[in-house]
Amino acid sequence: xxxxxxxxxxxxxxxxxxxxxxxxxxxxxxxxxxxxxxxxxxxxxxxxxxxxxxxxxxxxxxxxxxxxxxxxxxxxxxxxxxxxxxxxxxxxxxxxxxxxxxxxxxxxxxxxxxxxxxxxxxxxxxxxxxxxxxxxxxxxxxxxxxxxxxxxxxxxxxxxxxxxxxxxxxxxxxxxxxxxxxxxxxxxxxxxxxxxxxxxxxxxxxxxxxxxxxxxxxxxxxxxxxxxxxxxxxxxxxxxxxxxxxxxxxxxxxxxxxxxxxxxxxxxxxxxxxxxxxxxxxxxxxxxxxxxxxxxxxxxxxxxxxxxx
Amino acid sequence: xxxxxxxxxxxxxxxxxxxxxxxxxxxxxxxxxxxxxxxxxxxxxxxxxxxxxxxxxxxxxxxxxxxxxxxxxxxxxxxxxxxxxxxxxxxxxxxxxxxxxxxxxxxxxxxxxxxxxxxxxxxxxxxxxxxxxxxxxxxxxxxxxxxxxxxxxxxxxxxxxxxxxxxxxxxxxxxxxxxxxxxxxxxxxxxxxxxxxxxxxxxxxxxxxxxxxxxxxxxxxxxxxxxxxxxxxxxxxxxxxxxxxxxxxxxxxxxxxxxxxxxxxxxxxxxxxxxxxxxxxxxxxxxxxxxxxxxxxxxxxxxxxxxxx
Numbered sequence: 001x002x003x004x005x006x007x008x009x010x011x012x013x014x015x016x017x018x019x020x021x022x023x024x025x026x027x028x029x030x031x032x033x034x035x036x037x038x039x040x041x042x043x044x045x046x047x048x049x050x051x052x053x054x055x056x057x058x059x060x061x062x063x064x065x066x067x068x069x070x071x072x073x074x075x076x077x078x079x080x081x082x083x084x085x086x087x088x089x090x091x092x093x094x095x096x097x098x099x100x101x102x103x104x105x106x107x108x109x110x111x112x113x114x115x116x117x118x119x120x121x122x123x124x125x126x127x128x129x130x131x132x133x134x135x136x137x138x139x140x141x142x143x144x145x146x147x148x149x150x151x152x153x154x155x156x157x158x159x160x161x162x163x164x165x166x167x168x169x170x171x172x173x174x175x176x177x178x179x180x181x182x183x184x185x186x187x188x189x190x191x192x193x194x195x196x197x198x199x200x201x202x203x204x205x206x207x208x209x210x211x212x213x214x215x216x217x218x219x220x221x222x223x224x225x226x227x228x229x230x231x232x233x234x235x236x237x238x239x240x241x242x243x244x245x246x247x248x249x250x251x252x253x254x255x256x257x258x259x260x261x262x263x264x265x266x267x268x269x270x271x272x273x274x275x276x277x278x279x280x281x282x283x284x285x286x287x288x289x290x291x292x293x294x295x296x297x298x299x300x301x302x303x304x305x306x307x308x309x
Numbered sequence: 310x311x312x313x314x315x316x317x318x319x320x321x322x323x324x325x326x327x328x329x330x331x332x333x334x335x336x337x338x339x340x341x342x343x344x345x346x347x348x349x350x351x352x353x354x355x356x357x358x359x360x361x362x363x364x365x366x367x368x369x370x371x372x373x374x375x376x377x378x379x380x381x382x383x384x385x386x387x388x389x390x391x392x393x394x395x396x397x398x399x400x401x402x403x404x405x406x407x408x409x410x411x412x413x414x415x416x417x418x419x420x421x422x423x424x425x426x427x428x429x430x431x432x433x434x435x436x437x438x439x440x441x442x443x444x445x446x447x448x449x450x451x452x453x454x455x456x457x458x459x460x461x462x463x464x465x466x467x468x469x470x471x472x473x474x475x476x477x478x479x480x481x482x483x484x485x486x487x488x489x490x491x492x493x494x495x496x497x498x499x500x501x502x503x504x505x506x507x508x509x510x511x512x513x514x515x516x517x518x519x520x521x522x523x524x525x526x527x528x529x530x531x532x533x534x535x536x537x538x539x540x541x542x543x544x545x546x547x548x549x550x551x552x553x554x555x556x557x558x559x560x561x562x563x564x565x566x567x568x569x570x571x572x573x574x575x576x577x578x579x580x581x582x583x584x585x586x587x588x589x590x591x592x593x594x595x596x597x598x599x600x601x602x603x604x605x606x607x608x609x610x611x612x613x614x615x616x617x618x
Contacts, residue, residue, distance in 0.1 A: 022396075022436065054421035057397025058367055085394075087331075087586060088366025109588070112363035112420065114456060116588035123587035127331065147423060149458060150588075277396060278432035279418070279425035279459075 001211055002190045006138050006169050007079060007104055008211040010225045011195065012041045012218035013048025015261055016056065016064070018275040024060050026067040028273065032219075032264070033073055035305060040226030041218055044073070045106050047081035049147055049174070050216040050257055054108075055277045058089050062096050075101035079214075083108025083142060087124060091131045094139075104138040106172060106214075111148040118156050125160055129167055137167050144174035144197065151175070157188060172197050172214045178204055185209045199225045200248055203241040206232045217251055219260050220303055247299045254291050255283060262288035263295075267303040310520055311499045315447050315478050316388060316413055317520040319534045320504065321350045321527035322357025324570055325365065325373070327584040333369050335376040337582065341528075341573070342382055344614060349535030350527055353382070354415050356390035358456055358483070359525040359566055363417075364586045367398050371405050384410035388523075392417025392451060396433060400440045403448075413447040415481060415523075420457040427465050434469055438476055446476050453483035453506065460484070466497060481506050481523045487513055494518045508534045509557055512550040515541045526557055528569050529612055556608045563600050564592060571597035572604075576612035 001008070014036065017028035033044055046068065047053030047061050056064075061080070069075050082093035082105040090107065097105050110116065110124050129137065141160070145151035152171065160168040173181045174197030181196050182204075188194075190209030196202065202213045202225065218225055224247065228240045251259060258276055262283040265273035274282050283291070295301035310317070323345065326337035342353055355377065356362030356370050365373075370389070378384050391402035391414040399416065406414050419425065419433050438446065450469070454460035461480065469477040482490045483506030490505050491513075497503075499518030505511065511522045511534065527534055533556065537549045560568060567585055571592040574582035583591050592600070604610035 049422075054394045055396055055419065057393075057395045057401065060395075060397050084366075085363045086366045086369075087364055088369050092366065110364065112456065113358075113588060114458075117590060120588035120590050123590075127587055147421065149423075278436055279422060279429035281426060281429050281432075 001206060001209060002193060005193050005211045007043050007140075007193060009042030009229050010040060010212055010218050010222055011043045011045050011079065011214040012036045012222060013050040013053075013081075013214060013216060014044050014046040015219050015257070015264065016046075016051045016053070017261075017273055018277055020272055020275070022275070022277060024056065024064055025272075026064060029064055030068055030071045030073065033068060036219065036222055037073070037077070040222035042212065042226070043077040043079060043103065045079045045081065045214050048106060048214070049144060050219065050260070051081070052257065052277050052280065053081045055280070058084070058092060061093060065097065065100060069100050076103040078102045079104040079106050079140060081106045081108065081142070085110045085112035087127055090128050094128055094137065095132050095134070098132060098134045098137050104140050104169065106140045106142050108142045108144070108148055109150045109152060111150045114149055116150060118153055121152075121156050122159050125168075126163065129164055135166065138169045139167050140169065140193070140195075141171040142174070143171060143180075146174070146176060154183060154187060157184065157192070161188060161192065169193055170195065170211070174198070181205060181210065182208055198248065199228070199244050202228050202244070203232055203237055216256055216260060217248055220251075220263050221247060221301070247301060250295055250299050250301075254287065258283035259288070259291050262291060263303065266292050267305055310515060310518060311502060314502050314520045316352050316449075316502060318351030318538050319349060319521055319527050319531055320352045320354050320388065320523040321345045321531060322359040322362075322390075322523060322525060323353050323355040324528050324566070324573065325360045325362070326582055327586055329581055329584070331584070331586060333365065333373055334581075335373060338373055339377055339380045339382065342377060345528065345531055346382070346386070349531035351521065351535075352386040352388060352412065354388045354390065354523050357415060357523070358453060359528065359569070360390065361566065361586050361589065362390045364589070367393070367401060370402060374406065374409060374411075378409050385412040387411045388413040388415050388449060390415045390417070390451070394419045394421035396436055399437050403437055403446065404441045404443070407441060407443045407446050413449050413478065415449045415451050417451045417453070417457055418459045418461060420459045423458055425459060427462055430461070430465050431468050434477075435472065438473055444475065447478045448476050449478065449502070449504075450480040451483070452480060452489075455483070455485060463492060463496060466493065466501070470497060470501065478502055479504065479520070483507070490514060490519065491517055507557065508537070508553050511537050511553070512541055512546055525565055525569060526560055529560075529572050530556060530610070556604075556610060559604055559608050559610075563596065567592035568597070568600050571600060572612065575601050577614055
């Protein structure tokens with residue numbers, strides 16, 4: 001693992017709660033974010049895929065981020081998603097995050113037009129970096145081809161690292177393909193901060209030079225994932241990893257984002273927490289009850305919501 | 310064909326010019342729009358896929374639309390693209406277009422999250438319609454699965470038509486699959502205004518109850534496409550259709566959006582017109598010269614730019 005990485009450990013793409021009118025609920029959002037940091041997250045990535053980030057408007061994203069920082073969350077621990085298929089909006093969001101003092105940003109490639117050339121992707125990221133024009137910008141590339149369809153090819157990383165070595169500092173790999181994370185680490189690690197997009201690959205990642213994981217399920221199980229991170233060089237590591245891999249597998253038997261919200265709703269006893277924004281739908285009540293029961297029985301899974309004072 | 314359709318004929322998804330700094334060029338944009346109306350377009354669809362519309366920021370789209378209307382273009386002839394993967398931004402753009410008096414809007418489904426349910430898509434469009442809350446809204450659904458990946462299923466159209474018969478008035482079908490347009494017309498036409506996304510299906514569409522086409526190549530060949538629309542019930546129709554189909558085929562041998570801009574740049578003798586925004590790249594000069602030459606030789610293709618007084 002890199003010495004003194006900019007980010008490392010267990011990072012949650014923070015779920016975005018919506019009130020009964022479908023409006024992002026800033027109070028529940030910050031409350032959840034603070035609990036995540038208390039529960040074991042080392043940092044937070046609001047407006048990721050799990051956050052329904054691409055269902056949020058540009059202003060909604062900036063307002064929620066402002067609210068987090070105003071409420072006292074350390075901006076240095078925030079790595080908001082600032083990608084957009086529109087160059088202008090990606091610049092606006094990124095500049096806003098840097099101005100707030102965010103420790104980094106997580107940026108999707110432009111994802112509307114399919115099969116862009118590597119040169120076209122290079123120019124997109126290069127334009128964002130040049131237009132933001134701030135040495136404080138620390139950019140993490142976001143590779144998630146199963147959703148965005150457009151990915152971050154290996155050669156693009158190399159070109160960006162060569163041109164912007166102090167700005168392009170890492171990548172989240174949500175390909176679900178460990179061999180891709182491994183290839184990136186072999187080519188550019190361990191100085192380049194690689195985060196697998198699932199805790200399933202946390203221990204493999206750390207052993208190969210990665211720095212942690214950015215994972216949806218950290219929204220409900222940060223503590224257990226953090227245990228692996230804290231003990232990865234101990235004899236107990238493989239056993240701990242097997243535990244979080246099994247939990248992940250059990251959770252992802254359900255639609256991921258709706259089930260995470262349903263679990264929070266259950267353990268907070270707050271039905272509105274389950275609200276999804278279209279095009280997503282809430283997990284049906286019966287499915288939610290089944291998930292709570294099944295995860296408790298087979299995985300000993302239970303959330304202890306303890307809000308920090 | 311429907312009597313008194315809201316829109317009909319030949320509609321161009323207006324190309325968006327960028328200056329040497331990559332900024333949308335409002336003057337060139339409006340000049341091009343006015344020329345398109347003079348060249349045979351019956352209406353205009355700014356911020357479509359061909360317009361690099363999803364590479365434009367929310368504010369850029371609204372500013373360009375304001376500029377068009379301020380410059381005297383009849384808002385009733387405008388059907389701007391107001392889709393976004395974010396519900397809030399789709400509402401903002403749609404409300405703005407309605408407030409300006411636009412005759413309609415062309416709306417993509419939310420396209421980031423893949424394989425949404427039909428119910429989820431229904432709720433998305435329903436939310437936009439309810440939140441805009443204006444009887445003047447005339448919404449055209451935009452089905453373009455080759456790019457957006459997320460499409461507009463047949464059943465969704467029926468549900469929206471049932472609930473919002475005065476608002477959801479038509480659809481652009483850019484599937485490239487005539488059998489899909491035909492199925493939509495058989496199920497909901499001819500009152501529902503169906504526009505194939507290519508002039509290749511213009512005559513077939515009109516004969517089956519469609520109202521015209523919304524096509525990329527109308528940016529350079531509106532006059533010839535309009536001839537088919539004006540003469541579709543004459544004995545000459547098939548011959549005219551064969552001509553525009555051949556021209557379309559010759560043009561789409563090149564990357565579509567870059568070659569259209571390169572052709573405009575050539576015939577306007579204005580090199581900056583060829584500028585593409587990342588992730589797209591300009592057509593290389595040699596390719597552009599080849600396209601100009603080949604289209605002139607094989608299709609007698611030439612643009613006569615006559616700016617209306």
